[in-house]
Structures are given as structure tokens and as C-alpha cells.
Amino acid sequence: MATSRAAGRVRPAYFQQLAAERLDIALCRASAAVARAADAHAGEEGLGVGQHLVLQMLDAVGPCSQQALSEELRIDRSVMVGVCDDLERAGHVRRERNPDDRRSYAVTITAAGRRRLAAARASIPAFLDDTFSALTPDERDQLGALLAKLL
Amino acid sequence: MATSRAAGRVRPAYFQQLAAERLDIALCRASAAVARAADAHAGEEGLGVGQHLVLQMLDAVGPCSQQALSEELRIDRSVMVGVCDDLERAGHVRRERNPDDRRSYAVTITAAGRRRLAAARASIPAFLDDTFSALTPDERDQLGALLAKLL
DNA sequence: CACCAATCGTCTGATGTCAAACAATCTGTG
DNA sequence: CACAGATTGTTTGACATCAGACGATTGGTG
Numbered sequence: 436m437a438t439s440r441a442a443g444r445v446r447p448a449y450f451q452q453l454a455a456e457r458l459d460i461a462l463c464r465a466s467a468a469v470a471r472a473a474d475a476h477a478g479e480e481g482l483g484v485g486q487h488l489v490l491q492m493l494d495a496v497g498p499c500s501q502q503a504l505s506e507e508l509r510i511d512r513s514v515m516v517g518v519c520d521d522l523e524r525a526g527h528v529r530r531e532r533n534p535d536d537r538r539s540y541a542v543t544i545t546a547a548g549r550r551r552l553a554a555a556r557a558s559i560p561a562f563l564d565d566t567f568s569a570l571t572p573d574e575r576d577q578l579g580a581l582l583a584k585l586l
Numbered sequence: 587m588a589t590s591r592a593a594g595r596v597r598p599a600y601f602q603q604l605a606a607e608r609l610d611i612a613l614c615r616a617s618a619a620v621a622r623a624a625d626a627h628a629g630e631e632g633l634g635v636g637q638h639l640v641l642q643m644l645d646a647v648g649p650c651s652q653q654a655l656s657e658e659l660r661i662d663r664s665v666m667v668g669v670c671d672d673l674e675r676a677g678h679v680r681r682e683r684n685p686d687d688r689r690s691y692a693v694t695i696t697a698a699g700r701r702r703l704a705a706a707r708a709s710i711p712a713f714l715d716d717t718f719s720a721l722t723p724d725e726r727d728q729l730g731a732l733l734a735k736l737l
Numbered sequence: 738c739a740c741c742a743a744t745c746g747t748c749t750g751a752t753g754t755c756a757a758a759c760a761a762t763c764t765g766t767g
Numbered sequence: 768c769a770c771a772g773a774t775t776g777t778t779t780g781a782c783a784t785c786a787g788a789c790g791a792t793t794g795g796t797g
Contacts, residue, residue, distance in 0.1 A: 449643055449646065449647055449658045450658050450659070450660070450737075451734070452646070453639070453642070453643070453659075454730075454733065454734060454737060455730065455734070457710075457714075458714060458718060458726060458729065458730050458733075459621075459623075459624050459714065459717060460639070461730060461734065461737065462613075462616060462617050462729075462733060463617045463620065463621050463624075464660055464733075464737060465617070465733045465736045465737055466613050466614045466618075467617075467660070468736070469610045469613050469614065469736075470610075470614050472610075473610050473614075488604070488611075491604070492600055492604070495600065495603070496600055500775075500776090501775075502776080507600045507601050508601070509601070509615055509618070511754065511755060512775080512776070512777085513754080513755070513756090513776095513777075513779095514753080514754070515776090516777060516778085519776095536762080536763065536774090536775080537762060537763085537775095538761065538762045538763065538774065538775040538776075539762095539774085539775050539776075540775085540776080559608075563608075563609060563610065566610060567609060567736070569735045569736050570732065570735055570736065574732055574735070575609060577728060577732060578609065578613075578732045579605075579606065579609050579612060581721065581725055581728060581729045581732070582605065582609075582612040582613060582615075582616045583602070583605060583606070583612065584720045584721055584725070585616045585619070585620075585718070585720050585721065586601075586602075586605060586612065586615060586619070651745070651746090652745075652746065653744080653745060653746080662784065662785060662786090663745080663746070663747085664748080664749095664784080664785070664786090665783085665784065665785085666746090667746065667747060667748085670746095687744090687792080687793065688745095688791085688792060688793085689745040689746075689791065689793065690744085690746075690792095691745085691746080
């Protein structure tokens with residue numbers, strides 16, 4: 436069996452020791468796992484994470500420039516171009532010119548976009564529940580509060 | 587001034603609202619900030635994060651194959667090749683053949699590598715203290731415990 | 738021994754992100 | 768108005784990461 440040979444190797448579960456003394460590493464590793472889960476979920480859902488966030492923000496605060504979306508959602512401007520391209524091609528968003536400043540667009544969510552957002556949004560609670568199943572609701576709140584302090 | 591025009595924009599600090607209801611996004615965002623800080627610190631120190639982790643693990647558990655390093659440190663095998671290349675070129679590590687299994691190396695830390703590790707390690711507490719200055723020591727322990735549960 | 742599957746280190750191709758440059762447009766100063 | 772500097776959206780090039788393929792080697796089966 437495999438374990439008999441693994442005893443030859445050191446197999447120290449060294450990562451746990453590392454994570455205990457390097458909070459930054461633990462944070463990055465947890466984030467990587469969660470991000471992978473989010474990408475997989477978004478893939479099944481058919482709407483990318485960035486696209487979902489853009490639709491959600493447009494629905495919450497109204498038409499925005501790509502710049503505003505980019506800053507608030509922490510998505511690079513260069514990447515935001517592609518995200519909006521995809522959303523526009525799918526009919527979830529219109530790029531209207533901002534009459535007050537013709538450099539910027541006023542990216543606007545469409546009725547179809549709102550429907551798509553509602554559908555995608557409905558699957559989020561189950562996704563979060565699954566991804567953070569190792570934590571109790573109280574612990575999730577604690578984690579949220581700690582991360583909020585960090586940001 | 588800029589704020590008078592910013593009033594025209596929505597400027598809702600929307601990200602905070604998003605982070606409150608999307609624990610996964612908050613986690614990824616915090617991780618990105620911390621990772622950036624770690625990279626910057628590693629740049630000043632002159633020893634990459636991956637290189638530091640490899641030296642530290644070799645010092646802790648003795649000679650390892652690249653595979654073992656890769657699995658335990660969650661660094662892709664392809665990337666580990668470059669990390670070990672750099673470490674070997676700098677004289678911090680030797681690649682000895684494992685006589686029991688000539689497919690794998692026995693990556694071994696050198697005396698120079700140990701000295702380099704000690705120097706780099708000394709700067710870590712200050713780095714962590716600075717990066718997580720928004721949290722009290724108790725809160726850092728809480729965060730560590732929550733992340734450990736997640737992993 | 739011959740053979741087949743698995744493993745280790747390496748390399749290559751595809752992908753994604755980011756910094757820098759660019760044209761178009763705005764603001765402000767003279 | 769003319770002109771300099773900043774901003775918006777976009778494109779391009781550099782860079783890192785990852786999946787997959789590959790040779791070399793090992794272990795196990797007959």
C-alpha cells in the first residue's frame with residue numbers, strides 16, 4: 436500500500452506547522468482554495484465571477500463608468516474591458532455614452548441582465564454554505580469581521 | 587477639488603457592502619493585499635517568498651524531493667523547478683541524487699543557505715506585525731484558528 | 738527476464754493578470 | 768481661444784501560473 440512507502444518519506448504535514456506561524460501564508464492558501472471553488476461554481480453557473488460582480492454593482496448603484504466599476508470591484512481596467520465586452524455581447528449590459536463626459540461610458544444593466552443576475556444570485560448562498568461548511572455561522576461572522584478590519 | 591466632482595459620481599464605498607455579504611470576495615481581496623505586501627517585502631529582502639519557504643522546509647524536515655516540497659508548500663512542480671534552480675545557482679541548496687530512487691533529487695540545504703534563511707527569517711515578525719497591524723494579537727490568533735479550520 | 742503502469746523532474750503551450758503606452762476627451766490657466 | 772496636464776477606455780508586451788506531454792526511472796506482474 437502507499438502508506439508504507441510514505442513512512443519512508445517524511446510526511447510531516449509540515450504545511451500545518453507553516454500555516455500556524457505564517458498567518459500570511461495561511462490566508463493566501465485559504466483564499467486560493469476559495470477562489471478555485473468560486474471559479475468552478477461560476478463555470479457551472481455560466482456567468483464569470485467578474486461578470487456577476489459587475490451586474491450586481493450596476494443593479495445596486497445604477498449606471499457606472501468602467502473606471503468606477505474597476506476601482507470599486509478591484510478589477511484592473513484592462514480586464515474590465517473584456518468583462519464588459521462579454522456582458523454586452525450577451526445582452527446583459529449596454530454601453531451608453533455619458534453625455535457629460537464623452538471619454539467614459541455609462542455602463543447600464545438591461546432587463547435581461549437583471550434576470551440573469553437574479554438567477555446567478557440565487558445560487559450564491561448554497562455556494563457559500565458549501566465552501567465555508569467547515570465554519571459555524573458564528574465563526575463565519577467572526578471571519579467576516581476580521582477581514583473587514585484588515586481591508 | 588476632487589471631492590466636489592466625486593459627489594457627482596456615486597462613490598458609495600460599495601466594496602464594503604459587497605465584502606459584507608460575500609465572504610469569499612472579502613477573503614480573496616484581503617489575501618491579494620497581503621500577498622502584494624509579502625512580495626514587496628521579499629523583494630526588499632532579496633529572497634523570493636517561494637525560495638524562503640523551500641529553505642525553511644528543508645531546514646525543518648531535512649532533504650526533500652522537489653515533489654515533496656511542491657506538495658507540502660502548494661507550489662506547482664513546474665514552478666518548483668525554477669525556484670530550486672535559483673536557490674542552487676545562489677549556492678543555498680544542492681541537488682543530490684537520491685540513491686534509493688534516482689528519479690528524484692534529494693534537495694539539501696547548504697550552510698550558506700542556512701545563514702541566508704536565518705537572515706530572512708529575522709525580518710518576518712516585523713513584516714507580519716506591520717501587515718496585520720489592524721488586528722490585535724488576540725484577533726490574529728482568532729484569524730489563524732479560523733483559517734486553520736478552513737484548510 | 739519482459740512488460741506495463743506509475744512517478745519524478747522538466748519543458749512547452751495556453752491562459753490570465755498587470756504595467757505601460759496610446760488616442761480621445763476633459764479641465765484649467767493664461 | 769491655445770495649450771498643458773489629467774482622465775477614460777483600449778491595446779500591447781512582459782510576466783507568472785498552470786495543464787499536459789515527455790524522457791528517465793522505479794515497482795510490480797507474469
